Structure formats: structure tokens, C-alpha cells
Amino acid sequence: MENKLIYSSSPHIKAQRTTRRIMIDVCIALLPATIMGIIYFGLYALLLVALSVAFAVIGEYLYLLIAGKTFKEITDRFDFSSVVTGLLIGLTIGTNYPFYTPIFGSLFAVVAVKMLFGGTGKNVVNPAIAGRVFIFISFQWAVGAWLFPAIGSVFGQTAETSATAVVNVSQGIIPKLSVLDMLLGTGMQGCIGETCKLALLAGGIYLAIRRVINIMYPFIYIALAGITTVLIFGFDFALFLPSILSGGLILGAIFMATDYTTTPNTTLGNTVYFVFLGVLTAVLRYATNMETVSFAILLMNLTVPLIDKFILNKPFGYKKPQKAKEAK
């Protein structure tokens, strides 16, 4: 009998959206920020980013080879999520970090945080965040002062060398650098990828147009972080823009906090998640006088299972079951 009838279980119509496609979209969205980072911080920035991407991919291949997969199998199913992880780790360290830090960070992120938990989609926390925090707490002794980008301030005074803008903001001091400079990242100390906010925003808009992320959520996060900072320092509205534009808030909000695996499943859950994230970031900044975006995201990542447990979608037409009346 000819095989004219084909049986298969649903779904029968498949969209073109695969994990690989989405991850390549994220890579494209990160490109402007990467290019701006390399322009600002020179070839050493390129080396750091290249190393972190390379070792993230190498980590995934090594793990799967040890687990008994063949090279071809891995390449066929390679979903580029480790490229995104590596890229994000490279962008969230500064050029004051030694060259070996992204290697350790990427290997830790991909092998320990992602692959040991079961691979893409099974990780408990965002691998890039975990890798960045790993580097941050492991290699404090090897890190010098933050460096300035090659292009100095265009619109006004340069920042003080004693403290980065985000440290100033966390103490309620308005940084000397003008807001426009902060938006462009000119004359501003910081990590490779986080200085040029304009490039990050462009990437965010690209992701929103491609419907990879819902732009509402990063917006809630960024706005809440700014508003909480304003409230902490007694309605000092001059702090609103500097608190948003300093540090890694925009990078974290657009590219790291919106990771599918580590966000709640429901709309309400997501709103709660990002509101808490914004408040937590601002409060932690105030409490520690450091940039705390990555720590806040890491902490909130761990609460996602709880949020998903308590905030559930109500099935259509569902009625609460009446409590059985007691006999007599």
C-alpha cells in the first residue's frame, strides 16, 4: 500500500520561529552595542568579546562531546544561545579586566549554569548573568579602575575619576556628565557594551519589532528603577535620567532580564517580576553603592518558580469549585 496518508500528532502548522532564529536575532540586536564598545574601548575590547564568545561555544561543544554526542550532531542542533551568553558576558565586563576573566566566566556560565541543568531552556538562572557575577566576585583582586572610552565628552564636563556615574547616583549625587553624553556613552566609564545607550536602545527596538521581546517589560523595569531612585532621595527628579542612563540598567533590562527561560509564564507574573526587579535594583544600588543590576536579576531569577506557582492563568470558563457543604 502506498504511503499516501501521513499521520502525525499536532501541531500541524509550524512557525518559522526556532530557538536558533531567535538567538540570531538577539545577536544582531547586540551588534550595534558591540561595535560601539569596540570603537570606544579599542581592540582590547574586541579581544575580550571574542574570547568570551569563543569559550562559551567551546564550553558547550566540550560538554556535549563528553556527554557522547558526535561533532555533527552538536553542530546540527547548535542553537546559538551560547553565542548570546558569551557576547553578553563580553559586553558586561570592562577593559580593565584581565584577558582570562571572560574565559572562566563563559565556561562557568555555559557548563555549570546551563549545560549541567539540562541545556537551553532548562537553566534556573540566566547563564550570562551568572557568568558575569562569577567574574565579578572571583577576580576583584585583578581588576583595576574603570577606564574611559577613547571618545571624550561631547556635550559638557567630563565625569570625575573618583567614582563612576552609577556610584554617584547611588549616593544621590547627580553626575557631572551631561545626560546626552550618558546616552551616547561618550566620556563615560563602564563596561564594554553598556556605555552606548543609544545602540542598546536600537537593539531593543529591533527585538521588539521582530517580536522577540515585549518592549513593555524592559520599560517597566527601567522606569521603576528610576522612580524608586527618585523616591529614595526624596523626590529629587533630577536623578531620574542619570539613574536610568548610568550603569548597566538598559543592557540588563533589554537583553538579560527578558530571557524566556528565567521569566514567569503569565502577563501578570511578568509584570510583578519586572516591578520587583526595578525596585530591587534601585534599593540595592542605594544599599551597596555599587552597580547591582546583575545581582538583582540573579536574585529575581530565583523567585520565578515561586511567581509561576502563585500566579496562574485562569482557564477559560473556570469557576471556583464550591466548598462541599458539611453534612447536617
Next chain:
Amino acid sequence: MKTNFKKIAKDGIISSNPTLKLVLGTCPTLALTTAAMNGIGMGLAVTFVLICSNILISLLRKAIPKQVRIPAFILIIATFVTIVRLALDYYLPDIYESLGLYLPLIVVNCIILARAESFASKNGVLASAADGLFMGIGFTLALTTMGAVREILGAGAIFGYKLWDFSIGFFSSSAGAFFTYAIFIVLFALITDSIAEKTKLAEKNNNGDFTKPIEEAK
């Protein structure tokens, strides 16, 4: 009653290693393994208390009423912990300092209570002493290796001697403690399981049981 010392030794160090197999006494394991020396100090202190309390409990096992056995065990353990504390404070003040709070906490260390409850209160004096000794050795070995790994990675030193200027601070933090502990448990289980499979296969072959095909490992 014949005592199987070989089995007691194997149980204590390998097949029911208190730290890596029973996952008991995790509090000192996580908190104190930042240095190999801490592991040895803590391990020996626990071993001493284990042996002494096991002997005394085994001697008194017929005299202690069942209803009040837990308070009685705790009382006996606390006695020996006090002895260890005072002795360490006098003779080895450095180790006493570095163990700090965790020394008096040996009183509520679940390894000791578990062995008192499950072994010493049911077995003879000699067997109980051996059990305490080998459980203590298992605990000491686990803590010392974990401490050594974390000291090398986290501080670039071993037993206090500086090896190099490179260090990964993550491994001396408490997050690193959990991470190292998990890796240790996994590796230990992998090794012991593969050994157990091999001995099983070997026994089967030696018995000449050819009626069933030899099962592959796992």
C-alpha cells in the same frame, strides 16, 4: 557475636560516607572547608567525639530508657565536645580560633547523633568504637579534600602555603561551597557506583553463573 570490621571500615569511608553519601553534617562542611587545615581540625575533633560518645553510649545502651534516649545522647555528646573545646583552646589556639562557632556546634552535628541512634545503641563496644573511628575518618577525608580544592582554587594556597598569586574568589565564597560540595557528591557517587558495578560483574563471572547473560554496566 563476631564483628565485621572490614564492613564497618568500608561503610564509614566509602559506602555510607557521612558527608558525601549520607549528606550529614553539611553545616561545618559548607562553612569550614575554605581551607584544608580547617577540614583536618574539624574532622579530628568530630572523630574524637564520635569515638568517645559511641563507646559510652554503647556501654550505657541497656541502661538508657528508650523514651529519654535523645536527651541522654546529647548530654553524653556535649560532655565530650566540651572536653575537645577546652583542650583545643589550651593546646591549639589557632585552630580553635579558625573553627570558631562550629566547634560547640558539634553537639548538634547530625553525624554523631545518627551514629549513636543507629549504631552505638544497638551494637557492642568494640564495633561502636570502630564505627566511630571510620565514620570520623570518612568525614575528615571528605572535609580535607574539599578544603584543599577550595583553598587551591579560591586562595591559591594549600595548608596555608602560597602556591601562586592566582585565585578564583568564587570558590572561597559560600556559593562556591555549595558548588564544590555538589560536584564532590556527584563525582564520589560516580566513582563508587562504577566500582560497585565492576565488583558485581566480577562476582558474577567468578560464580560461574552462565545461565544469565552478563548485564552491561548500567
